[in-house]
Every structure is written in C-alpha cells, then in structure tokens.
Amino acid sequence: MARSLGRMCKALQRLGSVSSMQSQLGRPSSCVSFRTDSRDMLGLPSAFFSKPRDFSLPNSSWGPEMMRLYEQYNSQCGEETEGGENREGPWKRLPSYNRFLKYATGGVYLSRMIHKKARLFTRNNRDQGATFEYVLFFNSEEDKCVGVFQAGHLLEGPPGHVHGGAIATMIDTVIGTHATIACGPVLTANLNINYRRPIPLGNTVLLESSVDKKEGKKVFVTCKMTSSDGSKLHTDSTALFVSIKVSQLLLGS
Amino acid sequence: MARSLGRMCKALQRLGSVSSMQSQLGRPSSCVSFRTDSRDMLGLPSAFFSKPRDFSLPNSSWGPEMMRLYEQYNSQCGEETEGGENREGPWKRLPSYNRFLKYATGGVYLSRMIHKKARLFTRNNRDQGATFEYVLFFNSEEDKCVGVFQAGHLLEGPPGHVHGGAIATMIDTVIGTHATIACGPVLTANLNINYRRPIPLGNTVLLESSVDKKEGKKVFVTCKMTSSDGSKLHTDSTALFVSIKVSQLLLGS
Numbered sequence: 001m002a003r004s005l006g007r008m009c010k011a012l013q014r015l016g017s018v019s020s021m022q023s024q025l026g027r028p029s030s031c032v033s034f035r036t037d038s039r040d041m042l043g044l045p046s047a048f049f050s051k052p053r054d055f056s057l058p059n060s061s062w063g064p065e066m067m068r069l070y071e072q073y074n075s076q077c078g079e080e081t082e083g084g085e086n087r088e089g090p091w092k093r094l095p096s097y098n099r100f101l102k103y104a105t106g107g108v109y110l111s112r113m114i115h116k117k118a119r120l121f122t123r124n125n126r127d128q129g130a131t132f133e134y135v136l137f138f139n140s141e142e143d144k145c146v147g148v149f150q151a152g153h154l155l156e157g158p159p160g161h162v163h164g165g166a167i168a169t170m171i172d173t174v175i176g177t178h179a180t181i182a183c184g185p186v187l188t189a190n191l192n193i194n195y196r197r198p199i200p201l202g203n204t205v206l207l208e209s210s211v212d213k214k215e216g217k218k219v220f221v222t223c224k225m226t227s228s229d230g231s232k233l234h235t236d237s238t239a240l241f242v243s244i245k246v247s248q249l250l251l252g253s
Numbered sequence: 254m255a256r257s258l259g260r261m262c263k264a265l266q267r268l269g270s271v272s273s274m275q276s277q278l279g280r281p282s283s284c285v286s287f288r289t290d291s292r293d294m295l296g297l298p299s300a301f302f303s304k305p306r307d308f309s310l311p312n313s314s315w316g317p318e319m320m321r322l323y324e325q326y327n328s329q330c331g332e333e334t335e336g337g338e339n340r341e342g343p344w345k346r347l348p349s350y351n352r353f354l355k356y357a358t359g360g361v362y363l364s365r366m367i368h369k370k371a372r373l374f375t376r377n378n379r380d381q382g383a384t385f386e387y388v389l390f391f392n393s394e395e396d397k398c399v400g401v402f403q404a405g406h407l408l409e410g411p412p413g414h415v416h417g418g419a420i421a422t423m424i425d426t427v428i429g430t431h432a433t434i435a436c437g438p439v440l441t442a443n444l445n446i447n448y449r450r451p452i453p454l455g456n457t458v459l460l461e462s463s464v465d466k467k468e469g470k471k472v473f474v475t476c477k478m479t480s481s482d483g484s485k486l487h488t489d490s491t492a493l494f495v496s497i498k499v500s501q502l503l504l505g506s
Contacts, residue, residue: 099409117406118454121416124384124407131377153370154377156352157425158502163374164425164441169418172410176417188417192445198502201371249411249451 056096056136061129062150065204065228069148073137094136094177098123122173130154132170136177145181147174147207148228151199162199167225171237174207175221179241182211183219186241187249193237204228217243309349309389314382315403318457318481322401326390347389347430351376375426383407385423389430398434400427400460401481404452415452420478424490427460428474432494435464436472439494440502446490457481470496 058070078089098119125131133150149170157163172188179186199205209223218240225235311323331342351372378384386403402423410416425441432439452458462476471493478488 118409118413119407121408121410121419124409125378154372155374156371156377157374157429158440159499160371160503163422164429164444165418165422166374168421168425168444169416172417172421176410187411187451188448190445190447191417191421192443194443195441198440246412250413 052097054095055098055123056093056134059128059133061133061152063202063204066133066148066150069204069206069228070135073135073146073148077137090141091137091139094138096123096134096136122169125154127154132166134170134173136174138178138181143182143211145174145178145209147177147209148204149207150204151201153201156201158198160201162201162203164195167195167199167235168193170205170207171223171225171235172239175209175223175237175239176241178209178211179219179221179239182214182221183217183241183243185244185246185249186219187244188239189218189242190240191237192239193235195235196233199234205234206230212238219243305350307348308351308376309346309387312381312386314386314405316455316457319386319401319403322457322459322481323388326388326399326401330390343394344390344392347391349376349387349389375422378405378407380407385419387423387426389427391431391434396435396464398427398431398462400430400462401457402460403457404454406454409454411451413454415454415456417448420448420452420488421446423458423460424476424478424488425492428462428476428490428492429494431462431464432472432474432492435467435474436470436494436496438497438499438502439472440497441492442471442495443493444490445492446488448488449486452487458487459483465491472496 058067062070073091074093076089076091077093078091079087081087122132122134129150130152131154133152134147136145136147138145147170151162151166155162155166157166168191171193172191176186176188205225206228207223207225209221212220212222214220219242221239221241223235223237223239224233225237226233311320315323326344327346329342329344330346331344332340334340375385375387382403383405384407386405387400389398389400391398400423404415404419408415408419410419421444424446425444429439429441457480458478459481460476460478462474465473465475467473472495474492474494476488476490476492477486478490479486
C-alpha cells in the first residue's frame with residue numbers, strides 16, 4: 001500500500017510537470033485533455049507508450065457521409081510527406097484512445113492503480129459502429145474544433161432516434177476538447193443544450209465549436225450540431241469549463 | 254415493401270391509440286414513455302409481450318449503497334400481498350427494459366422493422382455493473398421521481414471519474430421519465446446542467462426531480478443529483494420537454 005502510494009505520488013508529480021515539458025518540446029501548454037485521451041496532443045515521445053489503437057481512424061462501419069466528412073477535413077491536415085518534409089495544412093486530426101490516463105506522463109502507473117478496467121465512456125464498446133464512431137479536427141488559425149459523429153444502434157432513446165444523453169455526450173466531447181486546447185485540463189461547469197430536431201439512428205452529424213471568451217480559469221464555448229450536409233440544425237449549445245489541476249482531481253475531489 | 258409499410262401504418266395506428274386504451278384501463282393517459290421502456294406504465298396485459306428482463310431489479314453488481322437506497326424506496330412501494338390484497342404505498346418502482354418500442358401496443362411489429370438491433374442507450378451493455386445500473390421510483394402523491402444510479406467503470410471521463418455526458422444521460426433519464434408521466438410522450442427541448450462536483454467511478458448517486466409547471470405542450474422539470482447519503486451536491490439542472498405524437502416521430506422527424 002505504501003509502495004503504491006509512493007508510486008502514485010511520483011506519477012502525480014510527473015503529471016503535474018506535463019505543461020512545462022510540453023513547453024520544452026515547443027508545444028503550447030494548453031493541450032492536456034481528460035476527454036480526448038490525447039497522447040499526440042501531449043507531444044510526448046513514443047517511448048513513453050505502448051501502441052494503443054487510434055479510434056479516430058476509419059473502419060468498416062463508417063458510412064459514406066462519415067467518410068466524406070473525414071476526407072474533407074483530413075485532406076486539409078498538415079502531414080509529413082514521403083520525402084520527410086512537413087506539408088502545411090490548417091487542420092489537425094486529433095487521435096483518440098480509450099483512456100486518457102494511460103497515455104500521459106506517469107499515467108501508465110496511475111492507470112494500473114486507479115480503476116485499471118476503466119474506459120473512456122465514448123470508446124467503451126468494441127463492436128465497431130454500435131455506439132459512437134467519431135473523429136475530431138482542430139484548426140488553430142481559426143480556433144475552431146469540429147467533430148464528425150456517426151450514431152450507432154445502441155444509442156437509442158426515442159424509438160429509432162438518438163438518446164438525449166448520447167447527444168449531450170457528443171457535445172461534451174467536442175467542446176471539452178476545445179476548452180482543453182484553450183486552457184489545459186478542465187472540467188465541465190455548465191452545459192446548456194437546445195434540442196432542435198431528433199437524430200435518426202445511423203445518421204452522421206457535424207459538430208462545430210468556438211471559444212467565445214476566457215476569464216481567468218473560465219472558458220466559454222458554444223457549439224452547434226447539424227446534419228452532415230449542414231442543412232438541418234439538431235442542437236445549439238453553450239458551455240462553461242473551469243481549469244483544474246490533475247493532481248487535485250486524483251487525490252480527492 | 255408495401256406489406257411492411259402496411260404493417261407499419263397499422264402498428265402506428267395502434268400506437269396512436271395507446272392513450273385511449275390506457276384510459277379504458279383506468280390508468281392516466283400520461284404514461285407513454287420513450288425513455289423508460291415502460292411496459293408496466295402502459296398498463297397492458299402481459300399477453301401482448303414476451304418476457305423481457307426487468308433491468309431495474311437488483312443484481313450481484315449492486316453495491317451496499319445502491320442496495321440500501323433501493324430497499325429504502327422499495328419498502329415504501331405498494332404491492333400485492335400473498336393473500337391477493339393490494340398493500341398501499343406512496344412509491345412505485347418503475348420497471349426498465351432495454352427497448353421501449355417492443356413493449357408498446359403494436360410495437361412488436363415496429364421493433365422488428367425499425368432498427369431491430371437498436372437498444373436503449375442506458376441499457377445497451379450486458380456486462381452487469383459496467384455502465385449504468387439504476388432504478389427509478391415515482392411518488393404520485395408528492396409528484397416526485399427519484400433515480401438511484403451506480404456508475405460503472407466504462408463511464409469514465411476525467412481520470413477515475415464519470416464523464417459529463419454520462420452524467421447528462423442519468424439526468425435526462427430521470428427527468429424525461431417524470432415529464433412523460435406528467436404529459437405523455439415527450440422529447441427533450443432544453444437541458445441545462447450545473448456540474449458542481451465530479452463523481453468518482455463506482456459511486457452511487459441519488460437523483461430527485463420535480464415538475465415545476467406545465468404550459469400547453471411544455472413541461473418544466475428540475476433535478477438535483479447528490480451523493481447517496483445526500484451530503485454532497487453533484488449537479489443541479491433544469492429541463493424543458495415538449496409533448497409529441499409517436500407517429501410523427503416514426504414517420505419522419
């Protein structure tokens with residue numbers, strides 16, 4: 001027990017140093033996420049990690065609309081060419097794993113000790129296409145985040161349509177990621193959703209978020225969710241997030 | 254295709270007659286739910302149904318706090334005694350299945366035709382204790398609804414804690430059920446949640462909802478979520494629901 005506690009404290013200290021380490025690596029200090037399990041966003045060397053599955057890449061369950069939007073944004077992403085040069089692009093695809101903690105500095109130890117069976121709510125089902133299929137992209141120049149979601153058959157609420165809680169989950173995922181990019185580790189403080197039109201199961205929707213303002217530890221974000229072609233508004237929403245320290249959360253909330 | 258359409262229309266007509274049928278059975282016409290898969294609430298004879306599993310009954314994954322609250326409310330529920338008499342009680346346990354549609358009048362046909370693999374979002378995981386374990390109770394005299402939820406390890410958002418979307422899902426489940434009891438079939442129009450304190454994975458929480466007012470097709474509901482002993486406030490929230498017709502939803506939203 002004492003040894004576990006010692007390991008945990010050391011891991012927490014390392015977690016606390018993520019921001020400064022990112023700065024050293026030339027990345028902004030604002031990219032620690034609890035929501036998007038963002039190993040890539042942390043900018044840490046691959047030696048820290050085993051090779052997890054990146055769930056934000058296409059799989060056989062993705063339908064035509066999901067693939068169309070993925071390719072639309074992915075084709076505008078910066079990438080390393082075969083010649084080893086970096087191609088510029090306004091968008092960046094955000095990889096997504098089934099747990100954040102494991103992929104942060106020191107998180108390997110923590111994830112073994114703290115609820116090792118835990119999995120990210122939006123990535124907890126192994127049956128491809130059954131629940132949430134999604135990919136997020138971020139545009140740093142325009143400070144915009146988009147999410148493309150395909151709603152599986154296990155998300156039912158009203159007959160044949162997506163549950164209101166599943167819709168809230170999609171929104172929280174996109175705006176939480178955006179707030180995290182803007183301010184570092186955050187928790188949702190307020191989420192206010194107007195549901196305008198039900199979403200049939202199987203449909204693909206597009207979520208777009210914008211940061212309205214920052215005030216100290218607070219960041220205000222808005223988000224709208226439309227049909228994949230943008231013609232139908234499903235929801236509009238606002239949210240407030242507050243910055244937190246990871247160690248505070250883990251050592252007793 | 255034509256035959257399927259014909260069956261569907263007949264089933265929809267039957268669904269449309271649920272309210273009047275309920276009245277004939279001496280039940281209020283306000284108990285059709287999309288959220289709580291309420292075969293029992295519909296008051297229909299068992300011959301209409303196969304025998305589905307009632308997920309709101311205790312299982313081996315339920316911890317001491319979950320069991321304590323279940324027994325606290327269940328002991329105050331009305332029930333039929335061994336002698337065949339009805340024992341009075343202010344509370345009623347609301348059974349819960351993994352799909353609504355199948356258990357409404359005519360819904361057997363619809364559930365075969367419309368997304369037959371679909372499952373209620375909150376009941377889509379067969380691994381007991383992994384996601385949402387919950388039971389709802391309703392008190393008609395006080396017009397109060399409570400939900401007791403135990404949060405499983407697959408609901409993670411912030412490390413070791415419940416995802417904001419999973420919390421929204423719990424709230425939507427309780428207040429959606431309450432609004433349905435008050436006004437018949439409804440859809441969520443607005444959901445506004447203040448997140449006050451994170452919920453550690455594995456914890457049991459208590460949700461209590463009240464109907465504030467009704468205006469035509471609108472019903473306004475409030476809800477607070479506390480720790481199982483009531484000492485810590487996790488969220489407070491408000492919501493607006495609007496009445497709808499089932500057939501409108503199914504034939505094109």
